[in-house]
Amino acid sequence: MSRRIIHDHNRDGVDRRGFLECMAWAGTGALCVLSGGVLNSFALPDAAEAAKKIPAGAFSFVQISDSHIGFNKAANPDVAATLQAAVDKINALSVQPAFILHTGDITQLSKPDQFDTAAQLLRGLKTDQVFYVPGEHDVLDGTGNLYRERHGANSTGDGWYSFDLQGAHFVALVNVLNLKAGGLGYLGAGQLEWLEKDLKGVSSETPIVVFAHIPLWSVYPEWGWGTDDSAQALSYLKRFGSVTVLNGHIHQTMVKVEGNVTFHTAMSTAFPQAAPGTPGASPGPMTVPANQLRTVLGITDVNFMQGRLALAVTDSSLADTGFPATQSMEKQP
Amino acid sequence: MKVTRLGYVTLLVVLVFLLAPVHGKGKQIPVAAETASYTITIENFQFSPHNLEIPDGSKVIWINKDEEPHKVAEINNAFASPVLDTDQTFSYEFKSTGKFEYFCTIHPHMTGTVTVNPK
Numbered sequence: 001m002s003r004r005i006i007h008d009h010n011r012d013g014v015d016r017r018g019f020l021e022c023m024a025w026a027g028t029g030a031l032c033v034l035s036g037g038v039l040n041s042f043a044l045p046d047a048a049e050a051a052k053k054i055p056a057g058a059f060s061f062v063q064i065s066d067s068h069i070g071f072n073k074a075a076n077p078d079v080a081a082t083l084q085a086a087v088d089k090i091n092a093l094s095v096q097p098a099f100i101l102h103t104g105d106i107t108q109l110s111k112p113d114q115f116d117t118a119a120q121l122l123r124g125l126k127t128d129q130v131f132y133v134p135g136e137h138d139v140l141d142g143t144g145n146l147y148r149e150r151h152g153a154n155s156t157g158d159g160w161y162s163f164d165l166q167g168a169h170f171v172a173l174v175n176v177l178n179l180k181a182g183g184l185g186y187l188g189a190g191q192l193e194w195l196e197k198d199l200k201g202v203s204s205e206t207p208i209v210v211f212a213h214i215p216l217w218s219v220y221p222e223w224g225w226g227t228d229d230s231a232q233a234l235s236y237l238k239r240f241g242s243v244t245v246l247n248g249h250i251h252q253t254m255v256k257v258e259g260n261v262t263f264h265t266a267m268s269t270a271f272p273q274a275a276p277g278t279p280g281a282s283p284g285p286m287t288v289p290a291n292q293l294r295t296v297l298g299i300t301d302v303n304f305m306q307g308r309l310a311l312a313v314t315d316s317s318l319a320d321t322g323f324p325a326t327q328s329m330e331k332q333p
Numbered sequence: 334m335k336v337t338r339l340g341y342v343t344l345l346v347v348l349v350f351l352l353a354p355v356h357g358k359g360k361q362i363p364v365a366a367e368t369a370s371y372t373i374t375i376e377n378f379q380f381s382p383h384n385l386e387i388p389d390g391s392k393v394i395w396i397n398k399d400e401e402p403h404k405v406a407e408i409n410n411a412f413a414s415p416v417l418d419t420d421q422t423f424s425y426e427f428k429s430t431g432k433f434e435y436f437c438t439i440h441p442h443m444t445g446t447v448t449v450n451p452k
Contacts, residue, residue, distance in 0.1 A: 282379075
């Protein structure tokens, strides 16, 4: 099998300081495999073959993000239809996910009917368990009360919580409230204190999955794509062998591997956004030709190999009908 | 109660007299106040102009031209808008001099300044 680095522009090659960064723009079809500390990217024709070597997971879950129910502009006049398409795609997966993570911006304007429409569509999932974190669009009331009335039952503070499932520890963080002028996403002292305590009782061998709306790494601060105090949160995660950070907000897939931490952002189910720093672009909705829209929307499938400290992250667009791999990653000890 | 035709005419005349001075005053209000008005456009996640200088007593109108909701909030809570969806506006009349820094509480990297100078 041929091996070639397909994203070889200046921004995302191998960093000589020792971390590896792989960016795959939505729909381009890349597979990234991390094995023995070396990250390889494959073009899609090779990806299906490479993905066969990823062992079947003991369990999997799916991440969806940025549904923006209520949005009705040119970038996607029917966001309910594309969320429905995401639900249909998940229900058609050969291995059904144990649960779903929604990484925020469920709604466009935090309106009760928008939350209700999203909930109604997601009730169509075969799996009945959906875990949420809010996006900034879900807390436009300024407090997050409307969001927490629906999805905050087992959370503390502004809506953060953790849970253990299938041998992994999941942490849901909120970084879209109490934002500071000139700043980015924000966790705050109270949440950081909670996180430190929460992780104290967790063994270093336990795989950790952290999910939050705004990226917990500095993707592009000029567009607000980062979190002011994420470094503090990540310092609590250093001792763990396997940490996966799943975010949304930027409406495109992006991956960075740094030490034991894999950062990953998901596509939106509603509309794409421009690649960071695109001249003349802004971090708002990007309109693509209608017949291409579903190639830049998608879902993220995460497979856990229990007892192996390994995981596989697979992105697939709503237009994919075959093997759902635009990008995948395997991480082994 | 039976109302005669004369009654209707009287009522009409009274109403005309009652409304006329109010109408006249209403016309004079904008002339008397002479509130200068300035517009800040929110577009591509930026406030434009980024720094606006105005004389004291002026009104500033923010208009959101993005397909994304924004808010406008002064950092010391001198003013704060509701959520502004596409094409919605928020206005604030400045009644004291000084430098007012504001930001979008939804996208906090978006900042701007209004400097109010003495008249």
